[in-house]
Amino acid sequence: MKRWAIVTVGLYALVLLLLTVPVSLAAWLKWSAGSGWAIGGDAPPRDLIEIFAQWGYWLWLGVLVAAQALLLLVPVAAAEHRPVRRRP
Numbered sequence: 001m002k003r004w005a006i007v008t009v010g011l012y013a014l015v016l017l018l019l020t021v022p023v024s025l026a027a028w029l030k031w032s033a034g035s036g037w038a039i040g041g042d043a044p045p046r047d048l049i050e051i052f053a054q055w056g057y058w059l060w061l062g063v064l065v066a067a068q069a070l071l072l073l074v075p076v077a078a079a080e081h082r083p084v085r086r087r088p
Contacts, residue, residue: 009069009073020057024048025048028047
């Protein structure tokens with residue numbers, strides 16, 4: 001069962017990594033009345049590549065993946081188990 005949890009966490013990390021690019025590009029979209037949606041700014045693709053060089057991005061990704069791993073790998077049944085009270 002833990003093998004599937006590890007695979008799930010790996011796929012979750014991959015999806016987060018791959019979704020960063022389109023979401024970041026959407027942040028640079030601007031609407032103009034004549035031409036519709038267009039990418040604005042000086043050089044968004046160059047700026048987008050710089051996102052991956054920042055330590056804050058990797059920290060954010062690590063925190064999200066660690067949270068997902070804890071949710072999948074820590075056994076819930078052990079956490080819910082309460083000690084049995086004995087009567088005298």
